[in-house]
Amino acid sequence: MATQISTSAGRDRFVGGALSRVDGPAKVTGLAKYAGEFSAENLAHGYVVSSTVAKGRITAIDVSAAEAVPGVLKVITHQNRPSVAGEAKAYQDMVAPPGLPFRPLYDETIVFSGQPVALVVAEEFETARHAASLVTVTYEEDTPQTDIAAIADEAYDPPKKRSGIKPPPKPWGDAGAAFDGAPIKLRQQYRIAHEHHNPMEPQASTVIVEDDGTYTVYDKIQGVANTQLYLTNAFGLKPEQVRCLSPYMGGGFGGALRPQYQLFLAMLAAQDLNRSVRVVLTRDQMWSFTYRPGAIQTVSLGTDGSGKLQAIRHDAVHGTSTYEDYQENIVNWSGILYACDNVELTYRLAKLDTPTPGDMRAPGAVTGIFALETAMDELACATGIDPIQLRLINYTETDPVEEKPFGSKALKSCFEQGAERFGWSKRSPEPRSMRDGRELVGWGMATGIWESLMMQSSARATLTADGRLEVGNSTADIGTGTYTILTQIAADALGLPMDHVTTKLGDTNLAQAPVAGGSWTAASSGTAVMKACRKVAEQAFKLARGMDGSPLANVDFERVVFANGRIEVAGDASRSVALTDVLKAAGKDKIEATESASPDKDFKKKYEAYTHSAVFAEVKIDEDLGIVRVTRVVSAIAAGKILNTKTARSQIMGAVVMGIGSALHEESVLDHRLGRFMNRNLGEYHVPAHADVHDIDVIFVEEEDKANPLGVKGVGEIGIVGTAAAIGNAIHHATGKRIRELPITVDKILAA
Amino acid sequence: MLIESGSVGAHAKIGITLTINGERREIEVAPWTTLLDLLRERLDLTGTKKGCDHGQCGACTVLVDGTRINSCLALAVMKDGAEITTVEGLAGLAQKHGTNTLHPLQEAFIEHDAFQCGYCTPGQLCSSVGLLNEGHARSREEIREAMSGNLCRCGAYTNIVDAIEEVMHQGAAR
Amino acid sequence: MNRFDYVRADTVADAIKALGGDPNARFIAGGTNLVDLMKYNVEKPGRLVDITRLPLKSIEEHAGGLRIGALVSNADLAYDERIQARYPLLASAILAGASAQLRNAASTGGNLNQRTRCYYFYDEGTPCNKREPGSGCPAIGGVNRIHAILGASESCIATNPSDMCVALAALEATVQVSGPEGDRAIAFADYHRLPGDDPSKDNTIKPGEIVVSVDLPPTDYGQHHTYLKLRDRLSYAFALVSVAAALELDGQTVKTARLALGGVAHKPWRNLEAEALLQGKSATRESFKAAADLVLREAKPQSENGFKIELARRAIVRGLEQAAAGTPQSQSDKRIQ
Known part of the structure; x- marks a missing residue:
């Protein structure tokens, strides 16, 4: 039984509490080191020269002026690079989509603007940067195609499906006929702009050449196992030759799931020069790999006056690169969120001359739910039914696609508690009916949904003679609070104070774990740590029971608790042994266990697992000028057990902020003639600033889930899903203007 | 003329004096080295972060003679004679005033969970100290506006403002 | 670098x-x-x-107004008590721009000479007549949502990004420069220039000259001023459109009006005809609309920025309303007055 572990081996003293981050002191003092901050003797610096064209080939590269700069060690191009793996397959990382990955400096072919065409390596960073400006590249240019709207007609069903991403389900019922026959019909096109992750830390790798010829690699990655796999394959190295670390990461959001080209280039240069090398990308170069692909979607909803959905159709097209078929789940949500007898979901890709798009916080769901939940709001207006009521009318307790019940779904509680906190009952339904001085006030809501996943993961726990415990694995804390929750779980499992437990992450020398993404880390690594700690507890108990005159003699494991650094008989604290004495008596300097945790197959057979949310937003808009302020957001979340209410709340708040960005600000703008993103900087690619963010109220509704022993479902992504739709719906409520294209900027409001 | 460097293209370095986190240092710098690169690449003070390198994110914020600036846009040579405080020196700043091992803002940031990935945090902290030194912001709205030069992609804004507000009120109460 | x-x-x-x-x-x-x-x-x-290290860091009384040293930082200028009391429009415009950190570092003279934020100007991978004369202007027909609607040319549609300069234009400041051939004064309206066929030149300062001070003449608009900045996020962003407005009123009648726009042209945009039109008129929405129409009569949209014309029209009206009401826009409270 799932919950047994914590009752038998320890007590929930810390799990479920509001604890400050254990890595807080390191982060507020500047001592936490990120991938581009590790140094080595004789470290050289690489600076990337980027292609100015999007498509074509390099006809000449002149590096003479660059190489003449004192302090320049080498300029590496496709013409003089050392030999690397030729097969594109060798560059496939753990989460690569179908296709043939981009090979940096492989040949003269240019497949996207900003593609690395040379690496200048120098003694000092500034020298490399200066010399890079002296490299002249001549291109033969082809006409790029980067306009998804222009080629949406040529979109295709991806022949090879991406692992872990379900293609749209087969249609059920007859959505076409049901839609045509529905008394109330809504069919609209929705668009979302290309968005870039823009974590605060630019992509960076430091490759250190050790004396024994092995490499220590600090990489900005959401899982060092992926870095190691990539390097071993692309460079023909053995895993034991490459230790990869990423103890801290300055923001990922999916952007650092895959190893990026600066890693490849740093290793290439390190091998070429037999010298430690660091390569950090510029902010500008953060537009030269992964992004959330803009999409064109059509949603059709049919109903009668009752509000019951008779037909749902949802079609989406988005771009991918010419060399890989990136796929995300945009439309499937429309089959899962509501009960409907006639559903047809379709999804296609179109080839663009850009880098391959990639996962960005709640990939697909941000895009698809914006369309679906805006359409639902439009339907609420068309039927005169309250938006929450409309969602309740179409509520489903089972997953209509898999025809299985949800393991847990407290979405109704989200509606109730969210509405209560927000004051939804005071909403006057008519658009333009609420005002505050010169400003129109709008209240909107939307539902959010995200998968609750668990991945196979292992963890190691080591109890040492001084009574301290170390736990950890190779996954990353990307700012989510993984260090903290694993420390809480371990401390509870062995009844130790938090400061007696150290969690180590982001090192391939630690137990194997997957990349940190998909909101699966708490469930996966949390369960693995819990199991490893239980194993240690069992071993410690056995030793304790065997001690001379042990007070635990003749007591079963199930009857003891671990508390205050001791093993004690439940209900009889007088019968106890200190863990330190156990190890001392046994003459051991440590007790260690490595355990692996996998998803519960029985549970998966019976249930579907999702997190849900109800998002409520208030906007105030100057009527004449169209300037929008998001003055209040309430996000009610159903995500199973919350391990740490402080850090989990921050996860949701942060995701809401990114949702505000998606709704109002974020857009990477392409000049299609050049195939080039033009606003490649944080001054012109707007992410929300302090002034844009007001009160965000997070509610975690109670939800009991049994998919894993911790009862946790993950909170990294659910907070962003639905936020943009709630804001867009609020803008409609305020102004009567329905804007179906994100971001909702002033020009669109004025034009509507 | 006070200083003239050597000819173009040479490794012309200029001797300057900086007091960094209370420690006086004589340093040779090239004129094109920014204060940020000097701190991170030469002095191993990597607490100050490079987020954009163009004054558009605030991650590199340090205090120069008590005033917050973007160290990425400051040439180190031009700060000759200045007192620099980085995130590594904030605790020392607090100790000078006879408080704990951490600056009250550092404590408040931890307590209010005013960061996630931690990469913008040193800049947010130095900026907050600068804000308190300036004394212009009082309300939450004014704090938000005065902190808008520090982007946080994890979206910890509300918690950051909570932390600053708390320390501001502690200061006012004192 | x-x-x-x-x-x-x-x-x-x-x-x-x-x-x-x-x-x-x-x-x-x-x-x-x-x-x-x-x-x-x-x-x-x-x-x-x-x-x-030049001795240009003071703000001094000068001819009934103030003389601002070229090296006074944007922050010191905005928070100077005399500026706050006598030129609150200038203080407000400065505080609408950039960030606290940038304002602490940026100088008065530097603000005058800051260059456009046009994407193509900044991108050496693309042509740009301002950066590389004769290479072309891809912003025309390209990504130009943030570009000029007034005074642009066939060779350049970039805008001046300054907020401070919009206020200085409205205040009719004078720029004092010094150079190899001696000192001279440049009226603010003549300091920045339109792109014409030589967009590489942003202003009329000659090679070798240095800005030494900016002189503010005395004014008498009291609280009847505003700096209203509209942008894509609520802070730390360049203006799509901004309006500096100042009115001297006699009861409800406009004695004199000053009106300058930012974010719409290669220089802070003033239209003296529109200001004259307001003179003697009653301070009503109708008069303000007429002035706005006059300012935007010559406006010409690019492929993506037509909205700026209507946005500017409405911003002018609101700016003048704020000035007339004596309720200048707060730069921290984002509610538009």
């Missing part, structure tokens, strides 16, 4: 001499724009003359 000589000057004369009429040399003070541009290889000076 290229390699350069560094020279530190301690007097204005020294600084001018150090620049030595070298077209490839630049003065540097705050560095907030120049260092930024150098990292993009847009500016590649062979020599930088550090002027931060």
